[in-house]
Amino acid sequence: MDYQTILATICAEVQPLLSQGKVATYIPQLAKVSPRHFGMAVYCLDGQTFSVGDADQKFSLQSVTKLFALALAFSREGDTIWSRVGREPSGSPFNSLVQLEYERGKPRNPFINAGALVITDILSSRFVQSDIAILQFVRMIADQPNIDFDATVAQSERETAHRNYAIAHLMKDFGNLHNPVKTVIDSYCRQCSITMSCAELAKAGSFLAQHGTVPWSGAQILGASSSKRLNALMLTCGTYDAAGDFAYRVGLPAKSGVGGGILALVPGELAVAVWSPGLDATGNSLAGTYALERFTTLTARSIF
Amino acid sequence: MDYQTILATICAEVQPLLSQGKVATYIPQLAKVSPRHFGMAVYCLDGQTFSVGDADQKFSLQSVTKLFALALAFSREGDTIWSRVGREPSGSPFNSLVQLEYERGKPRNPFINAGALVITDILSSRFVQSDIAILQFVRMIADQPNIDFDATVAQSERETAHRNYAIAHLMKDFGNLHNPVKTVIDSYCRQCSITMSCAELAKAGSFLAQHGTVPWSGAQILGASSSKRLNALMLTCGTYDAAGDFAYRVGLPAKSGVGGGILALVPGELAVAVWSPGLDATGNSLAGTYALERFTTLTARSIF
Amino acid sequence: MDYQTILATICAEVQPLLSQGKVATYIPQLAKVSPRHFGMAVYCLDGQTFSVGDADQKFSLQSVTKLFALALAFSREGDTIWSRVGREPSGSPFNSLVQLEYERGKPRNPFINAGALVITDILSSRFVQSDIAILQFVRMIADQPNIDFDATVAQSERETAHRNYAIAHLMKDFGNLHNPVKTVIDSYCRQCSITMSCAELAKAGSFLAQHGTVPWSGAQILGASSSKRLNALMLTCGTYDAAGDFAYRVGLPAKSGVGGGILALVPGELAVAVWSPGLDATGNSLAGTYALERFTTLTARSIF
Amino acid sequence: MDYQTILATICAEVQPLLSQGKVATYIPQLAKVSPRHFGMAVYCLDGQTFSVGDADQKFSLQSVTKLFALALAFSREGDTIWSRVGREPSGSPFNSLVQLEYERGKPRNPFINAGALVITDILSSRFVQSDIAILQFVRMIADQPNIDFDATVAQSERETAHRNYAIAHLMKDFGNLHNPVKTVIDSYCRQCSITMSCAELAKAGSFLAQHGTVPWSGAQILGASSSKRLNALMLTCGTYDAAGDFAYRVGLPAKSGVGGGILALVPGELAVAVWSPGLDATGNSLAGTYALERFTTLTARSIF
Known part of the structure; x- marks a missing residue:
């Protein structure tokens, strides 16, 4: 066929x-x-x-964007990103704080929320606006300049982001988030949209x-x-x-x-x-x- | 090259x-x-x-035999084995009892000890001696009739098998082990050798x-x-x-x-x-x- | 009143x-x-x-006997027992293996099953038959020589003791059980009866x-x-x-x-x-x- | 003596x-x-x-104030507070998020940080300024009107409160925090000081x-x-x-x-x-x- x-x-x-x-x-x-x-x-x-x-x-x-954010971060920072996020399956619900606490703020991999927030943090240290950087990257690899955020979705994500805030603050407590929590969450919510x-x-x-x-x-x-x-x-x-x-x-x-x-x-x-x-x-x-x-x-x- | x-x-x-x-x-x-x-x-x-x-x-x-035991069980029992053992990465140390308890006696996958014990249990229900069945299977696929157990290793495995006994008894408690614990452990220790x-x-x-x-x-x-x-x-x-x-x-x-x-x-x-x-x-x-x-x-x- | x-x-x-x-x-x-x-x-x-x-x-x-076993062990061994069992509330279901694994085989306290098994183990090292020793102790403090085991209950306990076997083997693996697992479980089941x-x-x-x-x-x-x-x-x-x-x-x-x-x-x-x-x-x-x-x-x- | x-x-x-x-x-x-x-x-x-x-x-x-906050909340709200916070020992480090996640945002007791934040939240729903209410309560029971906050300590608490923010956001996600996270954390940091x-x-x-x-x-x-x-x-x-x-x-x-x-x-x-x-x-x-x-x-x- x-x-x-x-x-x-x-x-x-x-x-x-x-x-x-x-x-x-x-x-x-x-x-x-x-x-x-x-x-x-x-x-x-x-x-x-x-x-x-x-x-x-x-x-x-939504989470498919985690792949593009990772590709962008990996292309710019190379293997140094693995000092801040692991490469192992999580083996527990994708937004669990348990493993994150046991493993001292280092997320298991870049595709769980915690890991994606670290990637966003890495991009936020490199780009003036990490969400725009991801958007431009996606437009480029899709050869489609009209790809965009959905502002309504992004706003709703922000309003219901309590668990992601919890994750981000926990990583901040462990020293694995370098930018302000709000900066990272806002960028992440836009990226997901x-x-x-x-x-x-x-x-x-x-x-x-x-x-x-x-x-x-x-x-x-x-x-x-x-x-x-x-x-x-x-x-x-x-x-x-x-x-x-x-x-x-x-x-x-x-x-x-x-x-x-x-x-x-x-x-x-x-x-x-x-x-x-x-x-x-x-x-x-x-x-x-x-x-x-x-x-x-x-x-x-x-x-x- | x-x-x-x-x-x-x-x-x-x-x-x-x-x-x-x-x-x-x-x-x-x-x-x-x-x-x-x-x-x-x-x-x-x-x-x-x-x-x-x-x-x-x-x-x-050692654990490489888990692959052959699984292949043998899968070839005989097909997809029914997945009702008793999962197919997900464990995400925690390979002999941990924690996940096994949270998941009510169903091991995460056939390659952790708990999962391999379930596979041995399945083979023990089908064959008179599951360890011999595995050995004969390995001899056949390796085209080498002189492959054998190491009796000394098997004996040492048995003597230090307290954690595997713990795992097996826990699964027995959850109803996920059908043969006597000792039968399964003995077979497993021989297989590993x-x-x-x-x-x-x-x-x-x-x-x-x-x-x-x-x-x-x-x-x-x-x-x-x-x-x-x-x-x-x-x-x-x-x-x-x-x-x-x-x-x-x-x-x-x-x-x-x-x-x-x-x-x-x-x-x-x-x-x-x-x-x-x-x-x-x-x-x-x-x-x-x-x-x-x-x-x-x-x-x-x-x-x- | x-x-x-x-x-x-x-x-x-x-x-x-x-x-x-x-x-x-x-x-x-x-x-x-x-x-x-x-x-x-x-x-x-x-x-x-x-x-x-x-x-x-x-x-x-049943578990009320854990108190008498502890009193007997404490009266004979004093504070040395606390090197093998803790004094903190368990904070999780009373027969959980999770905490036991995280804490390397040292039970949280003598009133959870794991801790009671350690106490039984301690008594088994001191007395020829720890269950008889506990029974005699109970008869003495109750001033009632006809207190006894219920053999049928003890037998049923033994037949359904898979979780206790799991706990005992795990502690054995961590080196916190000195007598044979079967000896300790048998004594414990009699004590409970x-x-x-x-x-x-x-x-x-x-x-x-x-x-x-x-x-x-x-x-x-x-x-x-x-x-x-x-x-x-x-x-x-x-x-x-x-x-x-x-x-x-x-x-x-x-x-x-x-x-x-x-x-x-x-x-x-x-x-x-x-x-x-x-x-x-x-x-x-x-x-x-x-x-x-x-x-x-x-x-x-x-x-x- | x-x-x-x-x-x-x-x-x-x-x-x-x-x-x-x-x-x-x-x-x-x-x-x-x-x-x-x-x-x-x-x-x-x-x-x-x-x-x-x-x-x-x-x-x-510091945490001694948790007792006074609890006494104040209990005196005003009675047993209804127990629908939002438990009465059991935690059995794990006092600021752990693990148990909180397993227990769906209901803290084990009012003396761990999570539980104290819930008590602060309860007080924040009843008083215009819960920190002032606690201070006045403490002044009254100590018969000492010059007891006060330490503004420097409170400020430092706020700046290092990432873990408490994580806890509060997690409880917010589970619906067990009714006031804004920042309101509760600010009051809590003042109370502790x-x-x-x-x-x-x-x-x-x-x-x-x-x-x-x-x-x-x-x-x-x-x-x-x-x-x-x-x-x-x-x-x-x-x-x-x-x-x-x-x-x-x-x-x-x-x-x-x-x-x-x-x-x-x-x-x-x-x-x-x-x-x-x-x-x-x-x-x-x-x-x-x-x-x-x-x-x-x-x-x-x-x-x-």
Whole structure:
């Protein structure tokens, strides 16, 4: 089957699942999105693109932006970032303070909230406005200058950010946050509010499938080794507490968000983005995870 | 560089590291092995083999046998095993009882001791003697009938198995152990005592690089999908608490043991085994991990 | 009001509560006891006794025996026991392994199972048969030679002792258990099976109300200072995870058991025992706790 | 011995201990206090007072104020406060976030920081300025209108309050903080900065020794039952993680602070305050704890 047929097949298969997930409800803007949306887009490294369903509709990236913030920080600061954030799966709910306290303020990895706040802090030390720096980075790798924050979402994030404030203050207490807590939280909330479509997201992630180099421009974001290492991190830590299960079922490096988006990579071949707002119990898109599982089966693509 | 040159290069490079690791000391038989050993062997799916150093010397497989026990159980029982053991990284020391208690006796994955005991329990329900069944399975996939237990090691394991007894009794209390505790522990201790050489280990693991089929015989141990899924588990959970770091540095599915052995896979191409008894702080072979990191760099092989 | 009137008042008041508790069900012998039993007995240091309801019916002491085992060990070994068991409230479920692992095999206090096993271990090192030693000690302080084990209960305890086995093996692994695990568990299960009536229990505990000296015989079990210290331990740790709440409501040093018995002390005045098999969510006798709360109110007795 | 002789004896005995404790260092104002200070004062319910050493020197009350804030809140709100804060010992370091997260934002007791913040929040809902309300309450029960905040200490507390901010935000996230985080933290930091002398502190606490009634004025702060219950809380939770050990050694209800002060009660007889800035590993005054242990021994006073 060609990719377009495969996407159409998957889109038909997931329909019964769309009613089973639960949309995130902690902010009104996410709560009011219909769980019946489904979109999927493939960006092949040779430039071919395929898509199905709501692949061009914008959605809130949320934690998927953690990947881009990390890529930006890693490209600028290199391996020094690992002195402040670990590279191990968390093994407990993604916003838990327990592990953070036991491990003296050093987050387990850059994809849990604590780790993402450290990355934001690192970027806040380097850029005048770290949220703008991330936005410009995303616009560049997606080749799409109109990508933007959603100010309403960002504002709601800020108003419900008590747990993130708790995490940030705890890290501040341990000396692992250098900028003011409010600065870091504000930037983080804006970063999370970025909206993109599946088609844009697949294109934006394609440099990680091509060993750190943007396919259409040849710009090198990361060295090949660094890019592979980010892929490894995505596989072991990219989908909250379900990373093991996700690797077992899907077998691709991926990063998910509570907006229902997931970006996954077939190294050397393509990037694939999927969006469906209904989440499973682990906070990952229910239909999206299934769609990617079917994608690796139907394309016989897996890194294993 | 060809594989033989690469192995020779790595063997030269690791020499300074051999004095840095610490051999496991919890049983006398492991404590008295010199940390200066180093062996490495590659088994290509086309039948070619390469090796260097102490690649033909037998060593204690220890936790590497958890992989073979799992493969055997998975081949016989299929996905039903996941009702009794999870597929997520543990995120805490590999023999911790804490997580086991919080999660009501269901171990996080089959590669921590608790999970391996559940797998042994499953095999003990199916086979008259689960340890013999595992041994025969290993002999078959390694094509080497003289592979055997080390009775002295098994006896020492039994004598120092208090923590494993604690784990087993706790799971028994939660109803997740069906056979007598002593039966399971005895079998587990014998299984851990299996000795093999790197050359044998690489050959034994090659079916996992060839999608579940033994390369030289064509025997199908696992379906392609199941085999890929075991690879995913190895990557996310195969190297104790360092799985994230190992994936970051090495980027291959692997299973390690405190005897200093590590088996790693390049899916579709080869299996590689390394042995050096000096361990790092996470319980993985220090020189062995470095050797595999260099192997993926020099061969430009990585799953990412 | 005189004590007899007070006991009668309380007995009338608790009747509606008798249907609200839940009897322990982990062994059949406890599960089949009717929750409608209620007995209460007071032993004044001047020798006067008062009782009401089922005060002469035997019941399973269970964890109340931990107090007598501790008193015996403390009387023989003195403060050296505190090198192996702590004196702090546990702050988590009474049979939790978590804290034990974090604290390297040293139990928080002698009234949680782990701590009681250490005390049994200490007694097992000193006496040929620690369970017999405890029984003889209890017979002596109760002035009642026919107090005995319940062999059926002891056997059931042994058969369901997986969690205690887990705890004991974990402590063995940490080096904090000197005798064989099976020896300690067997003794502990027999100790727990001792049966007594409220009248006997109040008399047996009276030496702790009289600063360590048996009121009717003048025999000194513990020095005054040691006796006060056991009282302090009872107050802070004697009623499982509800010690704070129990102190708040009742305000007396006490030790409870899942058989539904509670022994409490008014230092310098009396010992009071209550029995009602229905337990509250914390494992303490529901009607018994209420009865003691009323007792301190109606007698205007409290240590505070 | 009379009280004055006893105090003099104790003062002589503690001299060698004064060099062994460590003063709190997290804010400069505490760090620069000499550990050689020692003061002790007794306030008998009949109005007699005794004192020794630096009994009239002001020191920073710190956590001792948690007792007065609780008494004020309890006197106004009664048992409704227990829906928002527990009554159990914490069993883990006094500022730990772990337990707070496991228990969904409900602190274990009012004497750990989390619980004290909830009490401050309760007071902030009732009074225009909760810190002023606490100060006026303390002035009243100490009969000393010149008791005041230390503005420098309060400012330093605020600047290093990251962990308290983390705790407050976490409770806010769980819905257990009704006023703005900053309001509560500011009030709490001011409350902690109150300075008093031992003589003032003993007098201020005397109503808790007299069943809730101020001895010299007859004003009833709390009912007898409520007062006894606060005593019980002090005993089980008043000295951080060392409450069990403190009860074992001293055997009196007490509340300590990192400024080196401890207030203890002999119900029905007296209140005793001690101050020595050198702390032991649990955060309690090293010489102060020893002094109280000696006090109960020499006076033969204990609640047990």
